[in-house]
Amino acid sequence: DxxxxxxxxxxxxxxxxxxxxxxxxxxxxxxxxxxYKKYPAEGPTFLISISSIKDKNEDGRFTVxxxxxxxxxxxxxxxxxxxxSAVYFCAASAGSGNxxxxxxxxxxxxxxx
Amino acid sequence: DAGITQSPRHxxxxxxxxxxxxxxxxxxxxxxxWYRQDPGHGLRLIHYSYGVKDTDKGEVSDGYSVSRSKTExxxxxxxxxxxxxxxxxxxxxxxxxxxxFFGSGTQLSVL
Numbered sequence: 001d002x003x004x005x006x007x008x009x010x011x012x013x014x015x016x017x018x019x020x021x022x023x024x025x026x027x028x029x030x031x032x033x034x035x036y037k038k039y040p041a042e043g044p045t046f047l048i049s050i051s052s053i054k055d056k057n058e059d060g061r062f063t064v065x066x067x068x069x070x071x072x073x074x075x076x077x078x079x080x081x082x083x084x085s086a087v088y089f090c091a092a093s094a095g096s097g098n099x100x101x102x103x104x105x106x107x108x109x110x111x112x113x
Numbered sequence: 114d115a116g117i118t119q120s121p122r123h124x125x126x127x128x129x130x131x132x133x134x135x136x137x138x139x140x141x142x143x144x145x146x147w148y149r150q151d152p153g154h155g156l157r158l159i160h161y162s163y164g165v166k167d168t169d170k171g172e173v174s175d176g177y178s179v180s181r182s183k184t185e186x187x188x189x190x191x192x193x194x195x196x197x198x199x200x201x202x203x204x205x206x207x208x209x210x211x212x213x214f215f216g217s218g219t220q221l222s223v224l
Contacts, residue, residue, distance in 0.1 A: 006155075032211055043117075043203055043215030044156070089156060093211050100146060100171065101213060105155035 003027045004092050006104035015113045019077040023090030023104055026071065030092040034101065035064060035075050038087045047088070048075070080111045116140045117216040119204050125222045132191040134219050136204030138184075142214075144207045145187040147171075147179065149200040150218075156203070162187055194223040 005024045013019045023033075031052040036044040050057040050064045050073065057064050063076045077084055090104040116139035126132050136145060146161040148171075158171030160179040168179050176198060178190045191198055199222050205213040 009153075034212065036215075041218070043205075043217050045215070046212055049212065100158055100161050101211070102158075103148075103156040105153065 001026070002104075003030075004090055004102050004104040006088075006090055006107050008107050009105070010108040010110070012110045012112060013080045015082055015111055016079045019075075019080045019084065019109055019111065021075040021077075021088050021090075021107050021109065023073045023075075024071060025073075025092050027092070027094065027102075028071070029094040030102075031095055032093040033064070033066060033073050034091045034093070035062075036089040036091060036103075038089065038106070044089060077109075080109075082111050082113050085109055085111045117204060117206055117214060119202075119216040119219050121219060122217065123220045125224065126194050127224055128195060129193050132194050132221065132223075134189040134202055134204075134221070136187045136189070136216060138187075138206045140206060140208075140214075141184060142206040142208045143184075144209075145181065146205040146207075146213065147177070147187070147189045148203045148205060148215075149173065150203060151200050159189065159202075194221075196223050199223045 034049040035047040037047045038044040048059050048062050050066050066073045087106045087108045089106045091101040118137045120135045147159040148156045157173045159177050162168045162181040180188045202219045204216040207213045
């Protein structure tokens with residue numbers, strides 16, 4: 001059973017507009033969430049994270065929102081740029097120690113110029 | 114790539130042959146991981162290590178074994194490769210079991 005779900009396999013957005021990528025989780029023990037970005041032929045790279053004690057974390061054009069009651073998080077990219085075109089993975093952790101990150105299946109974002 | 118080297122970068126092999134992928138890190142991080150990425154499945158954990166000689170299974174460990182005899186090296190072995198193991202394999206490292214840093218990947222094709 002998938003513990004981290006990214007229900008949109010792909011998303012297409014016009015340059016300059018907002019991109020919103022969604023992620024849902026089922027395990028209430030998750031307390032730390034991350035977003036990774038992956039370009040073709042490269043490894044995923046860390047983008048932004050949020051702890052369960054917060055509901056928002058911002059880093060430049062990227063903001064992650066966490067709604068614990070709904071077990072939902074979202075990544076907002078404003079404004080979207082063509083270089084943001086990539087696959088975005090949501091990941092969740094149930095705490096440090098021997099509990100590896102659980103990843104969603106990813107959402108492919110295409111930003112159209 | 115945060116001091117992570119995966120080798121080989123590409124490999125083509127035949128069904129039934131053994132294959133070993135190597136991950137080498139220069140960061141002295143405690144945790145090391147092997148993931149595979151497949152279309153429609155995202156990143157799935159194969160095995161991971163939380164220290165020298167300490168390893169554990171992930172969600173898709175069948176058909177794979179690992180070894181970690183030194184902090185810097187984590188080996189993934191396919192004892193008898195099958196076509197279903199054709200995939201892109203990523204090694205990752207972390208110090209706190211959060212915020213993983215990934216290598217560039219190994220494209221493995223089993224014919």
